[in-house]
Amino acid sequence: MRTLVRFAAAVLLVMPFAASAQSWPTKPVRFILSLGPGSGADLGARLYADRLTKLWGQPVVVENRPGGDGVIAINAVIQAKDDHTLLWGPTANFVGHPYSLDKLPYDPKELVPVARVSGTVVTLGVPASMHVASLKDLLATAKQKQGSLNWTTAVTMTDIILEGFLKTQGIEATQVRYKQPAEAVSDLINERIQLYSSAYAIVRAQVQSGKVKLLAVQARNRVPGLDLPTVGELGFPGLNFEGLVGVIAARSSNLPDAARDRIGADIKTVSKDPFIAERLAATAQLNVPGNAAEFAASIDEQVKQLAESAKRLGLKPKAQPN
Numbered sequence: 092m093r094t095l096v097r098f099a100a101a102v103l104l105v106m107p108f109a110a111s112a113q114s115w116p117t118k119p120v121r122f123i124l125s126l127g128p129g130s131g132a133d134l135g136a137r138l139y140a141d142r143l144t145k146l147w148g149q150p151v152v153v154e155n156r157p158g159g160d161g162v163i164a165i166n167a168v169i170q171a172k173d174d175h176t177l178l179w180g181p182t183a184n185f186v187g188h189p190y191s192l193d194k195l196p197y198d199p200k201e202l203v204p205v206a207r208v209s210g211t212v213v214t215l216g217v218p219a220s221m222h223v224a225s226l227k228d229l230l231a232t233a234k235q236k237q238g239s240l241n242w243t244t245a246v247t248m249t250d251i252i253l254e255g256f257l258k259t260q261g262i263e264a265t266q267v268r269y270k271q272p273a274e275a276v277s278d279l280i281n282e283r284i285q286l287y288s289s290a291y292a293i294v295r296a297q298v299q300s301g302k303v304k305l306l307a308v309q310a311r312n313r314v315p316g317l318d319l320p321t322v323g324e325l326g327f328p329g330l331n332f333e334g335l336v337g338v339i340a341a342r343s344s345n346l347p348d349a350a351r352d353r354i355g356a357d358i359k360t361v362s363k364d365p366f367i368a369e370r371l372a373a374t375a376q377l378n379v380p381g382n383a384a385e386f387a388a389s390i391d392e393q394v395k396q397l398a399e400s401a402k403r404l405g406l407k408p409k410a411q412p413n
Contacts, residue, residue, distance in 0.1 A: 115174070115350035119150040122179040122338075125164035127157040127271075131292045131374040132336045135209055136179045138370050142361040153179070160184055160247060162196055168339070169201050174346040177354075178202070178339040181211060183332075186393045187247030189408035190401055203340045206355040207381035207389055208362075209371055211334030212291040213249065213309040214319065218282045219302050226306040226325050229286065233262045240264035242286040245272040248397055249288045249309075249332055255400035256329050279303060290334065291317070291375040316372065329400070335393065336376070337386050355382035 122140060126132050133155060140151040156164040161184030168178040185202060188195055215226060223229045233240040242257070242264055244250050250266065257264050267284050269275045272293050278284045279294070280302045287294065288309065297303040308319045309332040322330035338354060340346040361367055362380040371378050381389065401407070 115347060115353065116147050116149045118175055119152055120147065121171075121173075121176045122151065122153045123164045123167050123176065124153060124155050125157060125161035125178070125180040125184050127155050131211055131290055131376050132180050132209075134374045135336060135371055135376055138367055139208065139358065139361055142364065142367065143357060146357050146360070160188070160191065162188070162192075165197055165202070169197055169341045169343065171341070172343050174340070174344040174350065176341075176344065177205065177346075178341075179208075180336060180339075181246065182335040182337065182390050182393060183246040183248040186390065186397055187251065190251060190397070190406055191247040193409060201342045203342050203346070203351075204383050204386040204390060205338040205340050205346070205351050206358040206383060207335060207337040207379060207386035208358055209336045210310075210377035210379045211336060212314050212317070212375040212377060213245075213288060213332050213334045214291045214294070214317075215306045215309065215322070215330070216279060216287045216289065216294050216298070216303045217285060217306060218279055219304045220280075220282060221285065221304075223304065223306070226322070226327070229306065230260055230262065233257075233264060234260070237263040238265070240286060241267050241284040242288070243267045243269060243275045243284050244288040245290060245293065248393065251397055251404065251406065252330065252332055252400045253286075253288050255403040256327065258403055259329065276303070288332075295375060310377075314377070331396070333389065333393065335386075335389055337381075351383055355380075355386075 122136050124133055124136055136153045140153050144151045156167050164178060164180065165185060168176055217223050217229060242253060243266060244253055254266065272289055275284060275287055276294055276297055279287045280297060294303050298305055305319055307322045307325055308314050308317060309322050309330055311323060311331055313321055359380045362378055368378045
């Protein structure tokens, strides 16, 4: 009898959590993206939205809110105060905000990791017309001709990582800023900039047409399908950059823990579909799903790496929440 009572009590304890997971979602889910249509993260979000719609029995809608280095999308999610409205996109945007913004227009504690989805393949590209054989050759030339290297990156975090790296190499170079990452490609082809750290997807067409040459991939491991060395192999591990894309909830939305766990588990389930893996690869993304704890650990790595690069430049976080 006592055994039955204990069992019944255990069931009652578990039931609220199970019910919470099963009852979410109760209405359409919105994924708010910090990037525009056609980006790797956008294509990935739409792939997952289609599969998750079937798993959840509710429509999953993707909304693009580009601009403001991700702030517009972040605030849209926080201000919604809705546990069915989630941020989908690269962590590199908000990780860099303390260094790039004078004031944070949101509270960083509002951003709660839910699930890691993919890793954006980031490469170092140069104009093919420069006939640069390797990254070491480019750096050697830049050292000899100080001030001759113009460079750019796609997000704040890679700005600081690349600038910090160039400083450790004793290279004086000029950063050129662009409102949209794709705008830099034309200047790269025409040698107005000589080094571009960007998502491979941004420059892939120009690489394939022979107008842009890639020197390395900014990842710990080689990327399948790309015959490129890693920056670590070349002796420059400080240039590593793991382009994380994941799902973030607003703390004030009160997304139940059980629902968060379900999202992470379902992301992993969808990732096992060969079609999804194939399509992610086609958009230059690595298939690296992870739960909330794994995603949080990956973000912590980025924060630490950025702090180390910022220290080399004498930068300190300047932005505080309003």
